[in-house]
Amino acid sequence: MPKINSPAELEKLRKGIVSKRDPKKPCIAVCTGTGCLALGADKVVVAIKEEIKKHGLEDKVDIKETGCPGFCERGTVVVIYPEEICYLKVQPEDAGEIVSQAILAKKVIDRLLYVDPTTNEKAVRESEIPFYKNQMRLLIGNNIKLDPKSIDDYLALGGYSALAKALSQMTPEQVLAEVTKSNLRGRGGGGFPTGRKWAECRNAPGEARYVIVNADEGDPGAFMDRALLEGNPHSVLEGLIIGAYAIGSHEGYIYVRQEYPLAIENVTIAIKKAEEYGFLGENILGSGFDFTIKVHRGAGAFVSGESSALMTAIEGRVGEPRPKYIHTAVKGVRDRPSCLNNVETWANVPLIISKGADWFTGIGTGGSKGTKIFSLVGKVNNTGLVEVPMGITLRDVIYKVGGGIPGGKKFKAVQTGGPSGGCIPEEKLDMKVDFDELAKAGSMMGSGGMIVMDEDICMVDVARYFLNFLSDESCGKCVPCREGIRQMLKVLTNISKGKGREGDIELLEELAEITRDASLCALGRTAANPVMSTIHYFRDEYEAHIKEKKCPAYVCKELISYYIDPDKCQACMICLRQCPAGAIAGDKNQIHVIDQEKCTKCGTCFEVCPLRFGAVKRISGEPVPPPIPEEARVIARKSKENE
Amino acid sequence: MTTEEISRIDKIIDKYEGEEGILIQLLLDIQQELNWIPKEVAERISQRLNIPQSQIYRVASFYTAMSLTPRGRHLVSVCMGTACHIRGSPRLLDRITDILKIQPGETSPDRSFTLNTVNCLGCCALGPVMVVDGKYHGKIAPTEAEEVLKNYD
Numbered sequence: 001m002p003k004i005n006s007p008a009e010l011e012k013l014r015k016g017i018v019s020k021r022d023p024k025k026p027c028i029a030v031c032t033g034t035g036c037l038a039l040g041a042d043k044v045v046v047a048i049k050e051e052i053k054k055h056g057l058e059d060k061v062d063i064k065e066t067g068c069p070g071f072c073e074r075g076t077v078v079v080i081y082p083e084e085i086c087y088l089k090v091q092p093e094d095a096g097e098i099v100s101q102a103i104l105a106k107k108v109i110d111r112l113l114y115v116d117p118t119t120n121e122k123a124v125r126e127s128e129i130p131f132y133k134n135q136m137r138l139l140i141g142n143n144i145k146l147d148p149k150s151i152d153d154y155l156a157l158g159g160y161s162a163l164a165k166a167l168s169q170m171t172p173e174q175v176l177a178e179v180t181k182s183n184l185r186g187r188g189g190g191g192f193p194t195g196r197k198w199a200e201c202r203n204a205p206g207e208a209r210y211v212i213v214n215a216d217e218g219d220p221g222a223f224m225d226r227a228l229l230e231g232n233p234h235s236v237l238e239g240l241i242i243g244a245y246a247i248g249s250h251e252g253y254i255y256v257r258q259e260y261p262l263a264i265e266n267v268t269i270a271i272k273k274a275e276e277y278g279f280l281g282e283n284i285l286g287s288g289f290d291f292t293i294k295v296h297r298g299a300g301a302f303v304s305g306e307s308s309a310l311m312t313a314i315e316g317r318v319g320e321p322r323p324k325y326i327h328t329a330v331k332g333v334r335d336r337p338s339c340l341n342n343v344e345t346w347a348n349v350p351l352i353i354s355k356g357a358d359w360f361t362g363i364g365t366g367g368s369k370g371t372k373i374f375s376l377v378g379k380v381n382n383t384g385l386v387e388v389p390m391g392i393t394l395r396d397v398i399y400k401v402g403g404g405i406p407g408g409k410k411f412k413a414v415q416t417g418g419p420s421g422g423c424i425p426e427e428k429l430d431m432k433v434d435f436d437e438l439a440k441a442g443s444m445m446g447s448g449g450m451i452v453m454d455e456d457i458c459m460v461d462v463a464r465y466f467l468n469f470l471s472d473e474s475c476g477k478c479v480p481c482r483e484g485i486r487q488m489l490k491v492l493t494n495i496s497k498g499k500g501r502e503g504d505i506e507l508l509e510e511l512a513e514i515t516r517d518a519s520l521c522a523l524g525r526t527a528a529n530p531v532m533s534t535i536h537y538f539r540d541e542y543e544a545h546i547k548e549k550k551c552p553a554y555v556c557k558e559l560i561s562y563y564i565d566p567d568k569c570q571a572c573m574i575c576l577r578q579c580p581a582g583a584i585a586g587d588k589n590q591i592h593v594i595d596q597e598k599c600t601k602c603g604t605c606f607e608v609c610p611l612r613f614g615a616v617k618r619i620s621g622e623p624v625p626p627p628i629p630e631e632a633r634v635i636a637r638k639s640k641e642n643e
Numbered sequence: 644m645t646t647e648e649i650s651r652i653d654k655i656i657d658k659y660e661g662e663e664g665i666l667i668q669l670l671l672d673i674q675q676e677l678n679w680i681p682k683e684v685a686e687r688i689s690q691r692l693n694i695p696q697s698q699i700y701r702v703a704s705f706y707t708a709m710s711l712t713p714r715g716r717h718l719v720s721v722c723m724g725t726a727c728h729i730r731g732s733p734r735l736l737d738r739i740t741d742i743l744k745i746q747p748g749e750t751s752p753d754r755s756f757t758l759n760t761v762n763c764l765g766c767c768a769l770g771p772v773m774v775v776d777g778k779y780h781g782k783i784a785p786t787e788a789e790e791v792l793k794n795y796d
Contacts, residue, residue, distance in 0.1 A: 035766045038779035072768035220724035223765030258671060258708050259761065299667050299706035302762065316664035317698075318705045377726035377767035384768060415725065451725045465728050469762065578786060580741060602734055604786055 003278035006286040007164035014161075017152050026061045026103050027081040029144050030090075033068025033230055034223075034262055035384075036075035040092065044076045047095035054099075061103055064153075067143035067231015067266075070385035071131055074114070079126060079144050086126040087112035117381070117403065134400040136363070136371050137387045139347050140224075143231035148266045151273040154234040160279055162350035166242045167287040170353075175246035176202065179349065182357035183369045188214055188305075188342030189420065189446045190522070191368070191435040197339060201329040202247045204337035209249045212314070212333070212340040213240055215256040215263065216298045216305035219418030220469065222449035224373035225343035227385050229256065229263040232347070233270035237293065239349035241279065244291045247339055252291065255310055257298040268295055302419075302473035306521050307340045308332070309475070320475045321521035342447065344373060364390035368434035372448055376402050379409065379454040388433070395429040398452055409454040413537070417446030419466045419473075420526030422533025423459065442533040444526070458555035459538040460545050464492040466530040474523060481524025484515030488531055496556040500546035505535060550621025557601045560620045564605070566591045566628045568615035571635050575605035575616060591633040596624055644683045651676065652684055656691050666694060666702055670709055679710045707759075715750045715757035717795045719743070720774045724763030727770035731785070735771045736760065738785035742792055755796060 004010050028048055032041045045065055052061055071077055074088035080102050087098070090112060101107045114123040116130065123129045126144075146153035154160070166175050180195025201209060213236060217225040229236055240252050254271075256264050271293050274280045282290045296314050303309050304319030311333045313319030332338025348370060352360050361369050368390040374397065376386050381403035388397060394414060398404065405411050413423040422443030424431070431437055435445050453462070467489040476482045488511045491504050512528030519525045535542060544550045551559040564575070564584075569591045576584040576592050583599045586592030592615075594605070609616040644652075655672050659665040669688065673680055680703050689696045703709045721736045740746055743756050750757040764772055769781025773791070780791050 034764075035768055038766045038769055038772070038781055072766065075768070217765075218762065220728075220763035221726045221767055222763070223767070226765050259764065297668060297671055299671055299702075300708035301706055313667060314664060316666040316668075316702075318701055375765075375767065377770070378729050383726075418725075449725070451729065453729060457729050462729070465725070469723075473762075580738065600737075602737060602785060607784070608786070 001276050003276075003281075004285060005278065005283075007168045010155075010160060010164050010285065014155050014158075017156050021156060023082055025082075027064055028061065028098065028103070029064040029066050029079045029081060031068055031075065031077040031144060032065040033072075033143075033227060034260075035068060035072035036077060037262075039075040041076040043092040044078070044090055044095065047092035048098060051095045051099040055104065057099070057103070061099075064147050065149075066146060067148045068140070068227040068385065069126075069144035070137075070140055070227070070387070071129075071382065072385070073381070073383040077144070078112075084125045084127070086114065086124070086129065088114055131382045131384070131386075131401055131403065134396065135387050136389045138351060138371050139235070139344065140227060140231065140373060140385060140387050142235070143227065146232065148231050148233055149269050151234060151270070151277060154232070158354075159234055160238055162353040163238050163241055163279060164285055166245055166353050167285050167289060172202075172246045172248060175242060175353065178357050179243075179246065179352060182352045182360040183367075184345065184348055184352060184360070185368060185435060186342060187344035187348070187372065187447065189417070189444065191445060194341060194345055197329055197341070198243065198247050200327060201249075201337045201339035204330040206336050208251065209247060209337040210333050210339070211240055211244045211247060211249045211252045212310070212338060213252070213254040213343055213346055214305060214307070214310060214340050215254060215260070215343045216310060217257065217260075217343075217447060218302040218305045218473075219447050219449050221377050221451050222375045222418060222447050224375050224385055224448050226260050226263050228343050228347050228373075229254075230260070230266050233263075233267040234274065235347045235350060236267070236343055237270055237274055237279070239346035240293065241284070241291055242349050242353055243339065243341070243346065245289055249339070250290050250292070252293040253296050253314055253333075254293060255296045255298055255314065258300065264295060264297060271295065301475075302469075303475045303521070303523055306523060308521070310340065311338055320477050321523070323520060344448075365432060365434045365437075367436045372433070372445070374448045374450045376450050376452065378415075378451040379405055379457070380452040381406050390434045391432045393430050393432055394424065397433065397450065398429070402452065405452065405454050407454075409456065411452070412455050412457055413453045413459065415443075415451040415453065415462065415530075416449065417444035417526075417529070418449045419469050420444060420522065420529055421446045421449070422529045423453070423462065423537060424533070425537040442536055443529065456553055456555070458496075458551050458553035459534040459541045460492065460496050460551070461553075461555045463531045463534045464489065464496055467492060467527070470523065470527045474527075478518075478520040478524065480515050480518035481520065481527065484511055484519070484524065485527050487511050488515070488528065492531070495542065495545045496551075497558040498545070498549040498556075500542075502546065504546060505539070505542055508535065544621070548621045552620070554618040554620055560601060560618055561596060561624045562594055562599060562601065562603070562605055563617045563619050563624050564592050564594055565615050565617055566593075566633070568613055569635075570613050570615070572610065572613070574608050574610065578604050578608050580604060586633070589635050591628065591635060593627045593633070644681070649687065652687055653691070656688060660692070666699065667706070670699070670703055670706075674709050678714045679712060681713075712750065713754065715754045717756050717776050718774075719756055719758045719792070720761045720764075721747070721758070722762075722764045722770065722772040722774075723760045724767065724770070726763075726767035727772055730770040732771040734785045735773065735783060735788060738788045739773070739792070742789050756792075 076090045078087040078090045114129045184194040185191040306321045309319040309321040373387045471485045581600045583595045606616045685699045747760045
């Protein structure tokens with residue numbers, strides 16, 4: 001591939017690629033993102049390829065292994081083009097039917113379509129499925145349309161035209177002005193205005209400066225950055241190159257956590273291709289601008305996602321934060337000006353440059369513009385990635401896009417912002433989602449994790465979970481974070497074990513305040529959010545744990561017991577056989593009894609007891625009834641003659 | 644270490660010679676090659692790249708992806724991310740520690756299994772998730788864990 005030397009050559013190449021592609025040629029797109037791969041997407045691809053070969057259709061049908069379109073709950077996702085028919089939960093066994101029916105006979109395979117759980121209506125096209133219909137997919141919409149390993153696919157969809165526009169028609173100052181005007185705010189959590197950060201880095205003294213993509217997506221329950229980097233790596237590269245041009249940087253880094261092997265693979269291939277085509281390297285598109293990118297793998301430390309820590313890690317040292325009296329935009333990697341933005345932030349840049357800041361500010365709320373990708377997970381029907389305009393209500397995200405709570409359970413709270421965020425209760429569901437509103441409710445946007453919780457979730461346990469996570473991940477460099485988190489965790493653990501005392505809630509509040517005010521980096525400063533927000537909205541649950549020694553959601557092991565109701569037990573032996581602790585006594589025709597001493601409270605008996613019996617009960621905050629005497633345990637079954 | 648092993652390690656070090664800030668990347672590669680970072684390797688790196696051993700151990704002990712003790716033949720990772728947590732991963736982990744008779748971070752005495760926990764694998768739709776040697780097992784109930792682990796020895 002000869003290097004592209006000008007925007008005109010790029011357009012010529014693009015026309016060449018598009019003209020060679022027949023829009024009517026059938027194409028089977030299979031999601032091979034990490035989620036679908038875990039469900040066996042690789043086997044689906046192999047099976048479809050075999051079927052294609054069997055029918056001798058190799059030249060007549062394209063197969064595309066694409067990135068993640070977001071509907072992980074219904075993987076493996078397959079979309080047939082040009083009709084855009086969307087098949088869900090596809091298994092390798094379905095390959096034959098897909099080729100013979102969907103491709104050859106041009107028939108729709110009914111059983112693989114989306115069925116609306118409430119109306120029972122089927123949806124044929126992606127755009128008709130409520131999960132997709134209620135989104136605005138500017139960033140991840142292309143994932144299912146392109147093979148992330150193919151730069152031609154990206155070019156066919158108009159890729160790198162924003163870069164060509166920036167380099168040939170705009171000065172760096174104009175690019176910066178456009179991004180500033182768009183009011184784009186950092187998608188990694190802080191929500192800092194991107195334009196301002198760029199300007200600070202551009203104006204900082206020094207010759208060399210760096211631009212960095214933060215793909216150290218460490219928040220548990222969040223995977224939007226992975227989906228972008230894995231599914232559409234060139235969009236991130238394009239944004240980064242444009243940013244480098246505006247800032248005056250010639251060297252960039254992509255910091256990816258090593259837990260994302262596929263993202264590392266795809267972005268490495270993308271960089272190589274971009275170099276070949278001349279989007280990276282010297283004299284990019286004949287503009288005289290030079291820029292190169294290196295990939296740096298993170299080695300598994302949450303705190304290394306913090307900007308100053310990440311930059312220390314890029315230098316090859318232990319990734320710990322440092323005080324930021326001087327911003328990293330002025331003194332970052334090797335003490336040189338360094339501009340770090342999140343994956344999603346960079347991916348927004350090409351859109352802003354091609355469509356203009358005015359278009360971008362038309363989407364969203366007063367203070368938050370554009371869209372945001374959330375990973376909607378937990379107790380929700382449609383788990384997956386959703387991209388919605390800023391300002392949509394939480395209720396719409398959870399119910400319209402997410403399809404509500406499974407199993408007829410009641411919604412309790414939604415946790416946003418990862419370990420630094422907070423829990424938002426039902427009465428706030430009509431709140432608009434943007435940076436400022438979430439902060440007002442005691443949570444934060446964070447990187448975009450949205451974890452839905454139902455009535456079976458204990459809020460004390462959730463707070464304890466996050467503090468446990470943070471106490472593991474706190475680097476220990478500053479005392480308020482290290483000790484503050486540890487002490488809060490101690491108090492919470494006591495509460496969840498039934499050892500809570502009067503005054504513990506106030507003690508937590510005091511510790512939270514100091515940890516927030518005195519910690520060095522954002523990890524410690526926001527560590528108390530999960531505690532504070534759960535105390536604020538669910539104080540009664542804390543009080544039940546402390547005063548009544550009761551866990552209302554039946555989660556905290558030390559506060560619950562399992563008990564078999566002798567009136568309901570049918571002596572079916574199921575729980576008795578499955579109990580891993582051997583704690584259940586009984587026999588055929590003999591009512592089962594749990595030995596409370598032996599019971600490990602694993603909950604297996606509760607799960608396996610047939611619904612129609614419902615004999616196993618959970619008890620909390622009250623004593624377990626004494627076991628019924630041995631002689632009363634025999635069940636005299638009615639035989640048919642007696643009926 | 645055998646000469647063959649030394650030359651394998653040297654090859655990895657060669658890739659990074661003369662570059663700055665490469666220690667983390669180098670140790671990740673070695674971890675992948677040997678499944679752990681033995682003392683002799685730390686010495687070798689220190690000699691060849693003129694990096695103090697204290698710095699190598701500082702990095703290797705800070706990051707969870709690196710191990711200073713040998714790992715088992717099979718690596719079992721249980722996802723403890725938020726979505727998996729609320730879908731019952733603590734109970735899954737309890738069951739697995741019961742079956743393997745080791746705690747997270749430990750390796751069984753016969754080196755058949757190493758058990759660890761990870762914070763999020765990003766496949767929350769499948770939670771709770773356990774990964775054995777890179778193969779994902781999603782929506783695993785605690786009662787099904789034994790069935791999965793039986794296939795590895």
